[in-house]
Structures are given as structure tokens and as C-alpha cells.
Amino acid sequence: MSNNVLKNLKPYEVFKYFEEITQIPRGSGNEKGISDYLVAFAKEHNLEVIQDEALNVIIKKPGTAGYEGAPTIVLQGHMDMVNEKNQGTEHDFDKDPLKLRVEGDMLYATGTTLGADNGIAMAYAMALLASKDIAHPPVEALMTTDEEAGMSGAMALNPEHINGRILINIDSEEEGKLLVSCAGGVRVSVTLPIKWEDIKEDKTPIVIRLRGLKGGHSGMEIHKGRGNSNKIMGRILYDLQDRVSYNLCSLNGGAKNNAIPREADAVLLVNKEDVEGLKAVASSWNEVLKNELKASDPDVNVQVEVLPDRYNKMFSKETTKKAVQLLYLIPSGIQTMSMEIAGLVQSSTNLGVVTTSKDMITYDSATRSSVKTLKEDLVNQFKLLAEVVGVECETRADYPDWQYDADSKIRRVFERVYKEMTGNDPEIVAIHAGVECGLFKEKFGEMDMISFGPNLYDVHTPDEHISISSTERMWNYLIAVLKEIK
Structure with a gap:
């Protein structure tokens, strides 16, 4: 499936899965292929998996040794991407794989959107789920459909399929910024x-x-x-x-x-x-x-x-x-x-x-x-x-808000670990727009949530690109945060 364009990039497992993801057409409304791919991945690794009628996928993995009794963490992202291409670019988003290229520290798709929004969340989750040597609490990887076109996947999600009450959304686009609130509308x-x-x-x-x-x-x-x-x-x-x-x-x-x-x-x-x-x-x-x-x-x-x-x-x-x-x-x-x-x-x-x-x-x-x-x-x-x-x-x-929680425990963990890793305090931000966390807050009630991610640029345009080094730093950040949750 993969063309191995990214085989020399680190972290290897993250970019290996990201490249596989880019070979599967997955514009909003066309997520069957990527949803089935995630199910096949889970079965290959003998993990519990749920695929619902909206094609949302939930993959569950027990905690590693010493973390069996730790609180369950929900790692969340969305499958779909925005399909945009340059005028004159020959590309059929319904069937063609993306054409990847590396320029210095940046990864692009040639003439089209890259889909790092939000393919990187899937790649992070899959690398963690496939790992055998990363310490972590019980994990539920939740990948939703149709986020870019209306969040219908998140709206259709059955809350009974999710046990965790700490959610880490990986759909932010600036390293060092922690998203803690969004608007409803x-x-x-x-x-x-x-x-x-x-x-x-x-x-x-x-x-x-x-x-x-x-x-x-x-x-x-x-x-x-x-x-x-x-x-x-x-x-x-x-x-x-x-x-x-x-x-x-x-x-x-x-x-x-x-x-x-x-x-x-x-x-x-x-x-x-x-x-x-x-x-x-x-x-x-x-x-x-x-x-x-x-x-x-x-x-x-x-x-x-x-x-x-x-x-x-x-x-x-x-x-x-x-x-x-x-x-x-x-x-x-x-x-x-x-x-x-x-x-x-x-x-x-x-x-x-x-x-x-x-x-x-x-x-x-x-x-x-x-x-x-x-x-x-x-x-x-x-x-x-x-x-x-x-x-x-x-x-x-009508979609719900995600109101700032001054007492968020997961935010404090993210803040402490970032300070230890970089010597700097992360920036706490909120956006005046809707994200899936608002729907989850309404659907699940008590859910401690945060959103983070590596540096992405020009998302939703054919110039979309992602920083390779930032992807590695934020991967190491995620691993360090999970290690702290016992």
C-alpha cells in the first residue's frame, strides 16, 4: 500500500502509518475505505474494535504492566480530510492516493491537501496501539467521520461504546499551544x-x-x-x-x-x-x-x-x-x-x-x-x-460549546510535562469556533478534555504541510504524558 517515501523519517512507526493513510481516499462522506482499514489494523493486532453505523471506529487496548488500574484515556481524531487541489492538478480524490514529497523539515502532498488534518491523529494512535514497549494506561482510540463537513460522526456516536473520561484530542495545529475551550454554535x-x-x-x-x-x-x-x-x-x-x-x-x-x-x-x-x-x-x-x-x-x-x-x-x-x-x-x-x-x-x-x-x-x-x-x-x-x-x-x-474548566487535571499534566521537556510553559488557548470536544462534552457529561498537535500549516488548501520535527516532538510529548497517568 505504501510507497515508502517516508521510510527514513522519525518517528518511524508514526510516519509509516501516516503514509499508509495517505494512500486511501478519505474525503468527507467517503470514509468507508479508511474506516475498514482501521478495523483491519485492530484485528491484525488482536485488539478490541467497534465500527458503528456512522463508520466511527473505536479501538481498545489494555494498559501496560503497572498501568492496569490507571484511568482509561480516549485518544481522539477524525478520519476525513478536506479535498482541495490546485487548478491543473490531475487527481481524483475518490480513488487516487496522495503524492507525498519532503522538502527539508516539511511534508507536503503534491498539488493537493495533505490530510495531516487529521491523519496525524490516526497515525499517532496506531503507532501507540501497535507498540510493545511504550508504557501507557488503558487506551480507547476514537476516530470519527465527517468532522470537516458537519461532525455527523461525533453526533452519531453511542456514548456506551466509550468508557474513558479523559479525552486527548489530537486535532490542534500549533506546537506548544493547548486548546482548552471552543465555542458552540x-x-x-x-x-x-x-x-x-x-x-x-x-x-x-x-x-x-x-x-x-x-x-x-x-x-x-x-x-x-x-x-x-x-x-x-x-x-x-x-x-x-x-x-x-x-x-x-x-x-x-x-x-x-x-x-x-x-x-x-x-x-x-x-x-x-x-x-x-x-x-x-x-x-x-x-x-x-x-x-x-x-x-x-x-x-x-x-x-x-x-x-x-x-x-x-x-x-x-x-x-x-x-x-x-x-x-x-x-x-x-x-x-x-x-x-x-x-x-x-x-x-x-x-x-x-x-x-x-x-x-x-x-x-x-x-x-x-x-x-x-x-x-x-x-x-x-x-x-x-x-x-x-x-x-x-x-x-x-445547533452544536454545543466546550467551556473552559479551571480544574482540569489532564491540562495540569500536559502543562507539567511540557515544562519538564522544554523549560517553557505551554500557551493555554481557546478558539471561537466549533470542535468535536464540544459534542463529546454534551454527549458524555463529565469528560476531562484537552487538544494538542504538531505544527500544521495552510490546512484545507493544496499548500497544506506538516513539520516533521514537530511531529516527532509532539509524539514524544504524548508518550511522556501517558506515562504520567497512573
């Missing part, structure tokens, strides 16, 4: 039915386009203060209401609710005598925005153009008013900051997508919080706003 949709009116007099269509914003991940980059095109459009349209009479025809902005929107378009109909006034007011926002966003989005610009198209229908005045009210009032951006972890966004919401369809305008937001009650409070704000305006509000894709 929920998608919130507010929908406004459109009342259309026939156009009975000559109206001029004008489009306002918002461009030049940087955008970014609505969790990981929400703290950077970047402009949200939908919210900015709400400000512009609200300002126009007091200056020019207009009706909206369409309102659209953003592409994904978990991304800070970069662009927005609004089509308005105005009387001919109001065209120049509307253009002047809308254009004046260029100066306002370039001042407000000069550090985060210096290229922001508002474009105003008279359209050649003719329209037969427009939103009623009532619909136009409500559309602008919602755009202006729906909360978006940072809501609270953590007082326990410096610099951590505790709760936020992002008005990511606004779309106009035949019958309604939909406002889609991604709401996140590392504290469950704050997430619930934000959802209540949406529901109350919808009630006041007289529209519908629905939630979906």
Missing part, C-alpha cells in the same frame, strides 16, 4: 415575506454595491473588526430613508453564514427627480467607511449605478421598511469577551447571508458562544426582534 434564520406591488409610474432602478471588504471566518477572525457588508448596507439604506423616497426590489449579500460577508447589493426604485440625490447620499458613505475601516478594510467602496433594466414589481413600502429594519437591527459581531482567557471572544453572531427569493427575504446568521446560556440569550434576541417586526425566526444546526 447555532444557525439562525429570520424570514420576511415579500409584499410585491405593481409599478404604476415611471421609476428609475439604481443598484448600490458594497465591495472591497476582506471578510474572513466568522469565528476565527471575528475579533479583527472587519466590516460586514450586510450590516453596512443596512446603515446606508436606513440613512437613505430619511432623505429619499424609495422602494426596494432586491437585497442580497454574502455567500456563507460562517463567513464575514464581503459584498452586498441592493436594487432600489426611485422617482427620476430623486436619482441624483440618492446617488450623492449613497456615494457619501465612501468617506464614512474609509474612515471607520481604514485599518481593517482600507479598500472598501460603495458603488452606485443606474440600471438599464426595467422592473414591473417592487417591494411595498411596508416590506421595504421591515427589510431595512431587520438589516439594521439584527445583531452581528462580538457580543462578549471572556474574562478567564485573555483575548478570547466569548460570544458573537454574524449576519452572513441575506437573500431575496420570489416570496421572501432571508437573513441567515451564525451565532457562537463558549457559554451555552449566552448562546441561548442571543437566540432569544433574534426571536424577540422577529416578534416585534412581525416575521418568522428559526434555528438549526
Whole structure:
């Protein structure tokens, strides 16, 4: 199966299994091959194995001599990878193995994602499970499916299959940083039915386009203060209401609710005598925005153009008013900051997508919080706003948070061992995005958890690579931590 490209790398067993893993296609939704491979590995080594209907795999190994009574450790990662390739790269992710190459201290796949996120977790777990000379407590290696596309594997996991109550997640990407908390999230949709009116007099269509914003991940980059095109459009349209009479025809902005929107378009109909006034007011926002966003989005610009198209229908005045009210009032951006972890966004919401369809305008937001009650409070704000305006509000894709545990025993072990090995203290971090630990915390209740990993770069892109030396250091770190758990 392996091409032995990595045969001279250390730790040998880790890279041996990692190379085998890279020869098996395993994009999200296509995990049958890798799941069966893990089952075959377990049977080859006479280890207890469970493969569930979601293709999650759990491999169990007793503790070594002297560790029989130690607490069981759950080593956790995910099987699937993100399939991305460079334009012009000939590669079929459904059947082709990855083409590995080593450049100095870095390991790449040629023209495609490497899948070290999260193949390295499987390789670490397999090397430990196959070992005969590494001291360790009882181990349950848990490898889940579909993490990258929705965490459905973790959601489907039967908690009765797991006995351990200490979980080490190996899905972090920076050596020396210990992940101890993540945000939960929920998608919130507010929908406004459109009342259309026939156009009975000559109206001029004008489009306002918002461009030049940087955008970014609505969790990981929400703290950077970047402009949200939908919210900015709400400000512009609200300002126009007091200056020019207009009706909206369409309102659209953003592409994904978990991304800070970069662009927005609004089509308005105005009387001919109001065209120049509307253009002047809308254009004046260029100066306002370039001042407000000069550090985060210096290229922001508002474009105003008279359209050649003719329209037969427009939103009623009532619909136009409500559309602008919602755009202006729906909360978006940072809501609270953590007082326990410096610099951590505790709760936020992002008005990511606004779309106009035949019958309604939909406002889609991604709401996140590392504290469950704050997430619930934000959802209540949406529901109350919808009630006041007289529209519908629905939630979906609700996933739980992983709240920081000041008394975590496994964190203290990781901190102590890292200090002993390096002379330095590890950095304790939290992320304002979801990871599987949040689901496990909800599913298992009392579960002491931590996440760590070697240095990975440019994950989810064809330039993804992993540090070979960091992989070895973090392997030795894991072994040293396990030795301490008795």
C-alpha cells in the first residue's frame, strides 16, 4: 500500500502509518475505505474494535504492566480530510492516493491537501496501539467521520461504546499551544415575506454595491473588526430613508453564514427627480467607511449605478421598511469577551447571508458562544426582534460549546510535562469556533478534555504541510504524558 517515501523519517512507526493513510481516499462522506482499514489494523493486532453505523471506529487496548488500574484515556481524531487541489492538478480524490514529497523539515502532498488534518491523529494512535514497549494506561482510540463537513460522526456516536473520561484530542495545529475551550454554535434564520406591488409610474432602478471588504471566518477572525457588508448596507439604506423616497426590489449579500460577508447589493426604485440625490447620499458613505475601516478594510467602496433594466414589481413600502429594519437591527459581531482567557471572544453572531427569493427575504446568521446560556440569550434576541417586526425566526444546526474548566487535571499534566521537556510553559488557548470536544462534552457529561498537535500549516488548501520535527516532538510529548497517568 505504501510507497515508502517516508521510510527514513522519525518517528518511524508514526510516519509509516501516516503514509499508509495517505494512500486511501478519505474525503468527507467517503470514509468507508479508511474506516475498514482501521478495523483491519485492530484485528491484525488482536485488539478490541467497534465500527458503528456512522463508520466511527473505536479501538481498545489494555494498559501496560503497572498501568492496569490507571484511568482509561480516549485518544481522539477524525478520519476525513478536506479535498482541495490546485487548478491543473490531475487527481481524483475518490480513488487516487496522495503524492507525498519532503522538502527539508516539511511534508507536503503534491498539488493537493495533505490530510495531516487529521491523519496525524490516526497515525499517532496506531503507532501507540501497535507498540510493545511504550508504557501507557488503558487506551480507547476514537476516530470519527465527517468532522470537516458537519461532525455527523461525533453526533452519531453511542456514548456506551466509550468508557474513558479523559479525552486527548489530537486535532490542534500549533506546537506548544493547548486548546482548552471552543465555542458552540447555532444557525439562525429570520424570514420576511415579500409584499410585491405593481409599478404604476415611471421609476428609475439604481443598484448600490458594497465591495472591497476582506471578510474572513466568522469565528476565527471575528475579533479583527472587519466590516460586514450586510450590516453596512443596512446603515446606508436606513440613512437613505430619511432623505429619499424609495422602494426596494432586491437585497442580497454574502455567500456563507460562517463567513464575514464581503459584498452586498441592493436594487432600489426611485422617482427620476430623486436619482441624483440618492446617488450623492449613497456615494457619501465612501468617506464614512474609509474612515471607520481604514485599518481593517482600507479598500472598501460603495458603488452606485443606474440600471438599464426595467422592473414591473417592487417591494411595498411596508416590506421595504421591515427589510431595512431587520438589516439594521439584527445583531452581528462580538457580543462578549471572556474574562478567564485573555483575548478570547466569548460570544458573537454574524449576519452572513441575506437573500431575496420570489416570496421572501432571508437573513441567515451564525451565532457562537463558549457559554451555552449566552448562546441561548442571543437566540432569544433574534426571536424577540422577529416578534416585534412581525416575521418568522428559526434555528438549526445547533452544536454545543466546550467551556473552559479551571480544574482540569489532564491540562495540569500536559502543562507539567511540557515544562519538564522544554523549560517553557505551554500557551493555554481557546478558539471561537466549533470542535468535536464540544459534542463529546454534551454527549458524555463529565469528560476531562484537552487538544494538542504538531505544527500544521495552510490546512484545507493544496499548500497544506506538516513539520516533521514537530511531529516527532509532539509524539514524544504524548508518550511522556501517558506515562504520567497512573
